[in-house]
Amino acid sequence: MGEERVRIGIVGAGIAGERHAEAFARHPRASVAGIAELDADRGRRLAQRVGAAYFADYRAMLRAGLDAVVICLPHALHRACALDAAGAGVHMLLEKPIATTLDDARAIVGAAERAGVWLMMGYVHRFRPEVEAARDLIARGRLGRPRTVLDRFISGGMQDTPRWVWDRSQAGGGVVMYGGVHAIDRLRWLLGDEIVEVYARTDTCTNPVDVEDAVCAVVTFASGATGVLYEHAPAYGRLGAWTTEVFGTDGALIVTTGATLEYRGRDGAQRWTYGEDRRFERQADEFLAAITGGRPPSVTGDDGLRGLEVALALYRSAASGRPERARS
Ligand SMILES: NC(=O)c1ccc[n+]([C@@H]2O[C@H](COP(=O)([O-])OP(=O)(O)OC[C@H]3O[C@@H](n4cnc5c(N)ncnc54)[C@H](O)[C@@H]3O)[C@@H](O)[C@H]2O)c1
Structure with a gap:
């Protein structure tokens, strides 16, 4: 070229x-x-x-x-x-x-x-510097083996999003399909690990829609690490930041999206701040x-496929009331 x-x-x-x-x-x-x-x-x-x-x-x-x-x-x-x-x-x-x-x-x-x-x-979101830096800390072993993770993703409700986002036939679901797949990918990518099982509850709390506007899920990784995925899109607006926490055998980190990365481990503590967003x-x-x-x-497309597998397992679990396998 x-x-x-x-x-x-x-x-x-x-x-x-x-x-x-x-x-x-x-x-x-x-x-x-x-x-x-x-x-x-x-x-x-x-x-x-x-x-x-x-x-x-x-x-x-x-x-x-x-x-x-x-x-x-x-x-x-x-x-x-x-x-x-x-x-x-x-x-x-x-x-x-x-x-x-x-x-x-x-x-x-x-x-x-x-x-x-x-x-x-x-x-x-893989191109956010704070997320990239978090992945680097984990990949360099500063956390030891990641054991528990938490992703809290609060977005806006209907007032902040196009209407089709709340129409199952066009979106495939609600907040999980529009925002939650970012959180799923963030956890997969940060840990360099696959989510193999999901146990989820979904709810429609504040928006007049027939898809979920809230989800709380427990996920299990192939390594045995476990995580919580918590997402809400309240009709009255956002409260709090999008945060991702990873606790490992030797250290832990908290990403506050667009703002900070905090680390504490056996080798001390550090905090970085981020401003410019060129993602x-x-x-x-x-x-x-x-x-x-x-x-x-x-x-890759495979990353797309894996993320969708987890999202669909989450919906199956919400419907069945049981943990569901994520890999097809
Ligand atoms: N990565 C991110 O930060 C991010 C943010 C928002 C949305 N998204 C994703 O981007 C995609 C679009 O979401 P959005 O929020 O921009 O939606 P949107 O409704 O704002 O934009 C979609 C546009 O597509 C147009 N459109 C529909 N059918 C078309 C067709 N056949 N040919 C040409 N145009 C057509 C619509 O008129 C509309 O303007 C979704 O996959 C969504 O999940 C990603």
């Missing part, structure tokens, strides 16, 4: 689409060539802002000669768009969750493999490095 800029198309110009478009538009090795969006006003506005062409139909954009697309659509539409993108031979950065069913997720991973294009999952730029950088370097991205 030489020194030419990678031509990126964005499908869906909503909350996520905007952030990706701005990140790629700022990147010296990329240009945003097209924005595909059903809502013409919204699509044209973003296209103008980043100097791209507007398309009402993403298939027309795929025919316009792109190197890669970023898929930022309601979850149930991920499969059709990803298969079209693979058919057009373009690389994909696909927003989470990979899909709403394992069948769709496997079809996406298979289509990308057969087409020989890279599929990267949009688990953007979408750093994610774009990794995607472009994979494409131009001819190497797989650091976040």
Whole structure:
């Protein structure tokens, strides 16, 4: 691909689409060539802002000669768009969750493999410096063996999110599918371990919806470590920060998202603070490095599949009242 800029198309110009478009538009090795969006006003506005062409139909954009697309659509539409993108031979950065069913997720991973294009999952929180630093501490053994974890993820209710997020047919569920998959991936990635079993309760507490707006789950990792996943999207707004805690045999850490990383272990205590948030730029950088370097991205379709397996096991457990296996 030489020194030419990678031509990126964005499908869906909503909350996520905007952030990706701005990140790629700022990147010296990329240009945003097209924005595909059903809502013409919204699509044209973003296209103008980043100097791209507007398309009402993403298939027309795929025919316009792109190197890669970023898929930022309601979850149930991920499969059709990803298969079209693979058919057009373009690389994909696909927003989470990979899909709403394992069948769709496997079809996406298979289509990308057969087409020989890279599929990267949009688990953007891996690109937060405080989360990356936490993973580094764990990987270097500063915590010994991680034994218990807690992820507390409080987001906004209906007032803060698009309506489709609360429609099972489009989102595949409620807060677990929109936000919870980030928390699931964060725990998997931090520990470098797989969640093999889930015991969960879900509830609909404050939003007038028929999907869950709260979840409390106990998860078991392949290593035997256990964790609690606690998520709420109250209609009256957020309270408190998104925190992740890991306690191990030799030390512990607490990530306060966007703010601090605290460590205490047998070798002392440390605290780091974080301000600037460039996670979408750093994610774009990794995607472009994979494409131009001819190497797989650091976040794969398999990560998407594993995250979805855990989310679906969580729903099965909430329905059955029993622990459920997460691996298919
Ligand atoms: N990583 C993050 O931080 C983050 C944040 C928000 C959302 N997301 C993910 O991004 C995806 C989109 O969520 P969102 O919050 O941006 O939703 P959104 O509703 O804000 O945006 C989706 C857009 O897609 C458009 N659209 C729907 N069907 C289309 C079609 N066939 N062709 C073109 N455009 C179409 C809609 O008009 C809408 O503008 C989801 O997978 C979601 O989970 C990720």
